[in-house]
Amino acid sequence: MRLELIKRGNPSQVLRFLSPLIGLALAILTGAIMFAVLGKNPFQALYVYFVEPLTELWSVHELLIKAAPLILMGAGLSVCYLSNNWNIGAEGQFIMGALAGSIFPVLFTDVQGFFVLPLMLGFAIIGGALWALIPALLKARFNTNEILVSLMLVYVAELILDYLVRGPWRNPQGMNFPESVRFPSFARIPELMPVDGRANWGIVIAILVAIGIWVMLSRTLKGFEIKVLGSSPRAGKFAGFDAKKMVFFAFLLAGGCAGLAGIIEVAGASAQLRPTISPGYGFAAIIVAFLGRLNPLGVIVAGLVLALTYLGGEAAQITLGLSDKVARVFQGALLLYILACDTLIHYRIRFVRTPKAVGSAADA
Amino acid sequence: MKPLLTTLAAATALSMTMVPAAFAQQEHVDACFVYVGPANDGGWSQAHDVARQKVEEHFGDAVSTRFVESIPEASSEGAIERMARSGCDVVFTTSFGFMDPTLAVAERFPDVKFEHATGYKTAPNMSAYNARFHEGRYIQGVIAASVSETGTAGYIASVPIPEVVLGINAFILGAQSVNPDFSLKVVWVNDWHNPGLEADAAKVLLDQGVDILTQHTDSTAPVQEAAARGVKAFGQAFDMIEAGPETQLTAIMDTWDAYYIDRVQTILDGTWEEQNVWLGLEDGILSMAPYTNMPDDVKALAEETEAAIRSGDLVVYEGPITRQDGSVWLEDGQIAEIGELLGLNFYVEGVDDQLPQ
Amino acid sequence: MLESILLTIATAATPLLLAALGELVVERSGVLNLGVEGMMIMGAVGGFAGMILTGNPFIGVLVGVALGVALSLLFGFLVLTLATNQYATGLALTIFGLGLSGLLGESFIGRSSVRMPVLNIPGLSDLPVIGRLLFGQDIIFYLSILIVIGVTWFLFSTRQGLKLRAIGDNPQSAHALGIKVLRYRYLAVMFGGACAGLAGAHLSLVYTPQWTENMTAGRGWIALALVVFASWRPFRVLAGAYFFGAVSIGQLHAQALGLGIPSQLLSALPYLATILVLVIISQNRRLTLINTPASLGKSFVPDR
Known part of the structure; x- marks a missing residue:
């Protein structure tokens, strides 16, 4: 038997909504089996993983703290990927943004006042964007592969921070000891509802930026240009769009978003610089971008889901003693299931009986 | 912040009405551990986890333990808080980068006790603890200088923090006590656990003519590399004798259980108090693996040195000690202040490397 | 000493070379597999487990290769049969592989093992300087060189190689010509998995004979970079892997000499050098455009 994809005339709207749920259901089923094999009550394990982190207000705050950088970077990266610019170095742009924004509380400690925080945010955006400018410039000027350059620059950024x-x-x-001064309160992102937990205005900024990018993509000529250049560079050329300018636009936007995410993390939850400031947010954001189907509104949901899996992992370790590897x-x-189920949106799946001996590798 | 504090205070008051003192005797202790790496990383975190298991063995039903592993320092506060909320009596946070997050959570949970490793900040319900690993490094230096033929050892270092610098200095001081001309080559791998890079560093050092290797990184790769080239090496964190049965001279073993059992006992007894301790060989928080693969006289010298450190007759950081730049650091008989040692960021004479400032 | 330094570089370069060669073939077929790190770590745990369980390092190598292929088949099923996004699937594969290897390898941590034996080629291995480097190594080293030659021959001198490259450039036309696009791509992806598995086995059996979590330490990503660095040509991958190995060993030598350069700067050298070389190579537009598989990273679903 063989599995065949038949393209749908129109993407299925029902499945667009259902597919992530099917993916989630399959993952839950697999997870339940895995938990049972490991000798845990699968229902309890799933509860701990997906529900427990949401039952307490403070934990929801933690969720928002983790989701903010994922959403910001995921939204920025969506523009990159839609326009065919393969920036996988958001992690480095995140770090450089955090460093640029931290100049004030770390180096210019005399500069104090309400205006410091906006300056920090501005510098962070510029810092992240400048780091992203390197692969953009090399791509536009020398045709250098941006995947590689942006990735290599992650390692370089990590070492600069270090x-x-x-x-x-x-x-x-x-x-x-390897850490900067703790940022004074005027250099911190204010907390949203300090009574309940630690979440700060970063999540609000992240959602606003994501909505802004969504508006740009869906309601403006620029958004049209991005999509045209991404899906068919030739058609874009005929339409008079400049692919090179788009390289800069996409990278600067994504870099700026990542830089902003960096300062939100550093001036928010952690309040100082350390040798490592990101638990891999920049790479997770790539997954977030695709889980959200490169749609900034989808990215918001995807960012929350991915953040939940991190918290669920912690909760499962603490409550059930399930190892971090599980x-x-x-x-x-x-992630693999959700990606697989996305196929259903655009294709119908048909099982075809194959004649003997012609069994193809596609059976695997 | 206020309403939270008042609710917490109310909760505290409530529990105080049921139990007479805040830190009263307890029938049972739930001890929790937060690790920066995997619980079986073969190095730092595993040493803490082995100690955790020994705590369970020691107390039996009176103590239960839990742990959470691979917690990035960048986002540890949530995990520590989750621990505190889940009913832990004491939370051991075992990486320097957890210091400020632990402090923040400790302020919010005055009923829970916190123990933070390798930092310096404390609170009424938060202690700091660390081990004087450099005592073991000094003994290694003594052995190295006694068995080396080239008079140069190679040091595979992780990241430039005071603890690592202390270890490098102690090693060269120990070596110079045997051979005043002994020198030390240092390679930084900028990572705690990276077997491939550690092996590369070992090979590079051996190619540059050192004939003894020591490491302040976590994997057994340098010992394996030394074994392959037929030179001697020291293990780290664990007895690494299996990686080089004819190679390992001794190893500094992190035996945290000595401390953990002690502290859990004080909670059971209701006598736990905040403290800031820096314990040494004599306290059992570190210990030396058997002295092997060396002539008997060297072994005797090593045992003598260890005994002298244990008894306090020998203090590693006691003058005369000269800085790398030739200036005098400690006069004859002068003992370095703990505060200065904890933040040490310069080399003593004899180290063939320059420390990033 | 020179001989020994060269050997060190060869050991550092071999896993990068192997994984990059596999990925090169995958990318030549138009598929981008960002899951190299995940397949490599599975190869490492498989290699080590196989060696410990049977006591035979060669069986270890086979197990490592098998696990690499198994993970690549999962990837293939998703991106080829189900036409999922290749970038996201590859990244998810890396997360999955890192987790699964940790779970499978739990009982092998701290076990010591036998290093892969060295196969001396009589007569030649005693040559000065290059003798041990070229003729006194383990079997995986020899395989890595053979694979460079084999892949070059396959891609540029066989009909199948031509078809594979045609698929990478334009799967629609290739399909129209009756070439079984998905079958070729599946085989390419499996080859990539086998090479990544072999590279992982090299790590846990030759490079550092032990198993620890995350022991690949980002080498899968470097391998991905090398493919682009080499503009999809096997012998340039060879050069790139040894260049990267040389720079990373060289920075350690510079440190051991005590020159006083910040170690972070030295650690960054291999990455900066890679970018620099890449810029120089890519300035030659004709050369890169000819070699870049035009359909790289795009899904292909045959219409029937």
Whole structure:
């Protein structure tokens, strides 16, 4: 037997909604089997993983803290991917944004006041965008592959952060430990509802930016240009769109978003620079962008879902003693299922009986 | 922040009405651990996890333990808070980067006790603990200088923080006590656990003429590499003798259980108090693997050195000690202040490397 | 000493070379598999487990290759049969592989193993300087060189290789000409999985004979970079892998000499050098355009 895809005339709207749910259901089923094999009550395990983190207000706050950078970067990356610019270095842009924004609380400690925070946000956007400018420039000018350059620059950014935090930027009162000074309150992103938890205005910024990008994509000529250049560069050329300018636009936008995410993380939840400031948000955001189907509104939901899997993993370790690896296998399986089910939106699946001996590798 | 504090205060008051003192005797202790790496990383986190299991063995039903692993320092506050809320009596956070997050959570949960490893901040319900690993490094230096033929050892270092710098200095001080001309080559791999890179660093050092390797990284790769080339090496965090049965001279073993059992006992007894301790060989928080693969006189010297450190007759950071730039750091008989040691960021004489400032 | 330094570079380069060669073939067929790191770590755990369970490192290699292929088939099913997005699927595969290898390898941590034996080629391995480098190595090293030659021959001297490249450039036309696009792509993806698995087995059996979590430490990503670096030509992958190996070993030598350069700067050198070389290579537009598979990363669904 063989599996064949038949393209639908129009993408199925019902399945557009249902497919992630089917994916989730399959992942839950797989997870339940895996948990049972490991000797845990599958129902309890699933509850702990998906529901428990949402039952308490403070934990919902934690969810928002983790979701904010994912949504911001996912929305920015969507524009990159829609326009065929393969920026996979958001992690590096996140770090450079955080560094640029931290200049004020770390180096210019005399500069104090309400205007510092907006300056930090601005510098972070510029910092992230400038780091993204490197692959953009190399791509536009020398035709250099942007996947590789943006990825290599992640490692470089990590080492720059490491150098600064262990060297010139470390806290003079910090016993030479690798961390910057703690940011004073005027350099912190205010918390949303400090009574209930730690979430800050970062999540609001993230959602607003995502909505803004959505409006741009769906309601403006620029959005049309992005999509045309992405799906058919030749058609874009005939329409008079400049592919090179688009390279810069997409990278600067995504880099700016990542930089903003970086300062939100640093001036929000962690309040200082450390040798590592991101648990891989920049790479997770790539998945978020695709789970959200490169639609910034979808990215908001996807960012929340991915953030939930992180919290669920922690909760499963603490409550059930399930190892972190189980959580990661589950997370990987969930992503693979959801991606697989997305196929249903655009295609019908047909099982074809294949004649003997012609069984193809596609059976695998 | 206020309403939260008042509710918490109310909760505290409520529990106080049921139990006479905040830290009263307890029948049962739920001890929780937060690790920065996988619980079986073969190094730092695993040493803590082995100690956790020993705590369980030691107390039996009176103590239960839980852990959460691979928690990135960047986003640890949520995980620590989840621990605190889940009913832990004490939370051990076992990485330097957890310090400020632990402090923040400790302020919100005055009923839960926190123990943070390798930092320096404390609170009424948060202690700091660390081990004087450099005592073991000094013994390694003594052994290295006694068995080396080239008079140069190679040091595979992780990341430039005071603890690692302390270890490098202690090693060269120990070596110089045997051979004043002994020198040390250092390679930083900028990572705690990266077997491939650690192996590369080992090979590079051996190619540059060192004939003893020591490491402040977590994997067994350098010991394996030394074994392949037929030179001697020191293990780290664990007894790594299996990786080089004819290679390992000794190893510094992180034996945190000595501390953990102690602290859990104080909670059971109701005598737990905030403290900031830096414990050494004598306290059992670190110990030396058997001295092997060395001549008997060297072994005797190593045991003598260990005994002297344990008894306090030998203090690693006692003058005369000269800085790398030739200036005097400690006068004859002068002992370094703990505060200065905890933040040390310069080399002593004899280290063939420059520390990033 | 020179001989020893060259050997060190060869050991560092071999896993990169293998994984990159596999990915090169995959990408030549128009498929981008960002899951190299995931397949490689499965190869590492498989190789080590196979060796421990049977005591035979060669069986270990086979198990590592098998696990690499198994993961690549999962990838193939998703991106080829179900036409999922290749970028996202590859990344998810990496997460999945890292988690699964950790789970499978739990009982093998801390076990010590036998290093892969060295196969000396009589007479030649005693040559000065290059003797041990070229003729006194383990079987995976020899395989890596053979695969460079084999892949070059296959891609540029066989009908099947021509078809594979045609598919990578334009699957629609290839399909119209009656070439079984998906079958070719499946085989290419499996070859990529086998190579990544072999690279992983090299890590856990030759490079550092042990198993620890995440021991690939990002090498899968470097391998991906090398393919582009090499503009999809096998011998340039060879050069790139050894260049990268040389720079990363060189920075350690610079450190051990105590030159006083910040170690972070030295650690960044391999990445900066890669970018620099890439810019120089890609300036030659004709050369890169000829070699870049035009359909790279795009799904293909045959209409019937």
